[in-house]
Structures are given as C-alpha cells and as structure tokens.
Amino acid sequence: xxxxxxxxxxxxxxxxxxxxxxxxxxxxxxxxxxxxxxxxxxxxxxxxxxxxxxxxxxxxxxxxxxxxxxxxxxxxxxxxxxxxxxxxxxxxxxxxxxxxxxxxxxxxxxxxxxxxxxxxxxxxxxxxxxxxxxxxxxxxxxxxxxxxxxxxxxxxxxxxxxxxxxxxxxxxxxxxxxxxxxxxxxxxxxxxxxxxxxxxxxxxxxxxxxxxxxxxxxxxxxxxxxxxxxxxxxxxxxxxxxxxxxxxxxxxxxxxxxxxxxxxxxxxxxxxxxxxxxxxxxxxxxxx
Numbered sequence: 052x053x054x055x056x057x058x059x060x061x062x063x064x065x066x067x068x069x070x071x072x073x074x075x076x077x078x079x080x081x082x083x084x085x086x087x088x089x090x091x092x093x094x095x096x097x098x099x100x101x102x103x104x105x106x107x108x109x110x111x112x113x114x115x116x117x118x119x120x121x122x123x124x125x126x127x128x129x130x131x132x133x134x135x136x137x138x139x140x141x142x143x144x145x146x147x148x149x150x151x152x153x154x155x156x157x158x159x160x161x162x163x164x165x166x167x168x169x170x171x172x173x174x175x176x177x178x179x180x181x182x183x184x185x186x187x188x189x190x191x192x193x194x195x196x197x198x199x200x201x202x203x204x205x206x207x208x209x210x211x212x213x214x215x216x217x218x219x220x221x222x223x224x225x226x227x228x229x230x231x232x233x234x235x236x237x238x239x240x241x242x243x244x245x246x247x248x249x250x251x252x253x254x255x256x257x258x259x260x261x262x263x264x265x266x267x268x269x270x271x272x273x274x275x276x277x278x279x280x281x282x283x284x285x286x287x288x289x290x291x292x293x294x295x296x297x298x299x300x301x302x303x304x305x306x307x308x309x310x311x312x313x314x315x316x317x318x319x320x321x322x323x324x325x326x327x328x329x330x331x332x333x334x335x336x337x338x339x
C-alpha cells in the first residue's frame with residue numbers, strides 16, 4: 052500500500068504523519084503540497100528523503116491534490132491522508148485486510164481526536180430532512196435526532212457504510228480509476244461523500260474498519276483561512292445536493308440554497324464575534 056499526504060500549511064504535522072506511515076511499513080509515500088508557501092519540501096527532504104514531494108503552483112483543493120498524488124504511486128492500494136494525522140500501530144494492515152474483499156472499493160479507519168474520543172468518520176447519506184435538521188440544530192448541539200442519524204454517533208462496528216471520511220481512507224486503485232477519482236470541482240469538503248456515492252452507484256462497497264485507528268488533530272489547514280473554508284464547505288454542499296437528488300427531492304434544492312446562505316451568514320457572524328475559526332464540521336455533510 053502506498054500513501055498520499057495532502058499538505059496545506061501544516062509542514063510540522065506532515066512529518067509526524069510520514070513517520071507514522073513509515074513505522075507501519077509504507078514504503079511509497081507522496082506528499083502533495085497545495086502551494087502552501089511553507090518549508091514542507093525542505094523539512095521532508097531532510098527528514099525523509101525517500102518520500103516524494105510534489106509541489107503544486109496553486110491551491111487546487113484537497114481532491115485535486117489527492118488525485119495528483121495517486122497518479123504518482125504505483126501501488127494497487129492507496130491510503131489518502133490529511134497532513135495532521137498519526138497512523139496507529141496495525142492500522143495499515145487492518146485496512147489492507149478490509150480491502151482483501153474484491154467487492155470493497157474503499158475502507159475507512161476509526162478516527163480519534165487527540166483526547167481519544169471518536170470522530171464520526173463513518174456516516175450515512177443524509178436525507179433532505181436530516182440535512183436541514185442537522186445543519187441548524189447542529190449549530191447548537193449534535194445531540195439531536197437528525198445529527199445522530201446522520202453522524203451515526205453511536206455506531207462503532209465494522210461493516211458496510213454509506214461513506215467514510217476523506218481525512219483518512221484506503222482506496223482500491225481500480226475502483227478509484229473507474230469513477231475518475233475525486234471530483235476536482237469540489238475545492239474542499241464533500242469530495243469524500245461524492246466519491247463514495249459514485250462508487251456505490253458502480254457497485255463497489257464502502258466499509259468502516261474500527262480495528263484500524265488513526266489520531267487526527269483536525270482542522271489544522273482550514274484554520275488558516277476560516278471564511279474561505281466556510282464558503283467552500285457550503286458550495287460543496289450545494290454541488291453535492293444538486294448532483295445526488297432527483298425527482299421530487301430536486302424541488303427542495305432552491306429552499307436548501309436559501310437555508311445554506313443563511314447558515315453561512317450565521318457562521319460568519321460567529322466567527323467575527325469569537326475571533327476563532329469556526330469548524331464547518333457541524334454541517335449537513337461535511338467531508339472532514
């Protein structure tokens with residue numbers, strides 16, 4: 052299994068991620084930098100000269116950078132990672148074992164926060180009702196029926212799921228190529244939901260493997276541009292909504308557009324008042 056690490060202004064975290072991948076026996080690692088302007092290239096060359104560095108001349112977004120990294124690898128299985136991850140012992144082997152089933156296109160690990168709590172990384176494709184309830188009630192608390200259904204808050208068992216977080220996922224190259232990889236029209240967020248949605252439509256399974264554990268600091272890159280990330284998140288929500296709905300559900304999309312616009316303004320206001328980056332991860336279908 053090879054690995055792609057996408058960096059944006061998180062060079063110090065990248066080194067921890069790469070070191071944890073090496074400890075798990077990952078021999079082929081590509082770090083793709085989204086025009087960070089940091090010292091990632093120099094630090095990587097000093098600490099792990101065997102890792103390949105691909106520097107993009109502009110920030111093309113997470114999915115586009117991941118696609119470029121996958122193109123650089125020769126392995127049949129690929130682990131796609133955020134830069135602020137540490138891979139725990141046994142995780143790579145557990146994900147590789149999950150992909151031994153030829154019907155599985157993607158396998159996602161249990162993602163834990165630094166305090167050990169579980170991040171809800173295996174989720175359902177939300178209905179319009181659950182999306183709306185989670186979007187607005189989730190601004191106050193995730194302990195509501197809409198968020199619990201979408202986030203699968205209490206789900207911790209291995210098995211088939213709708214989608215897994217792109218913060219860390221293992222993908223079969225053949226399946227990835229079959230659907231054209233990540234859709235690069237998503238700058239940030241939802242590219243993982245969209246990928247899994249398209250894989251399901253092509254007959255591939257997506258599985259959650261909690262026996263594989265990774266620690267995710269969460270939000271290191273997006274904290275450098277909170278307003279841009281809020282906008283990117285909601286644009287991605289709209290793009291996915293228009294793509295994945297049809298028939299009568301499609302009639303709700305103009306109202307969804309208005310609701311998301313209101314939500315952007317609320318998040319902007321919270322950002323101004325707090326002075327701290329507001330995570331868009333409470334949204335209807337975030338990709339992190």
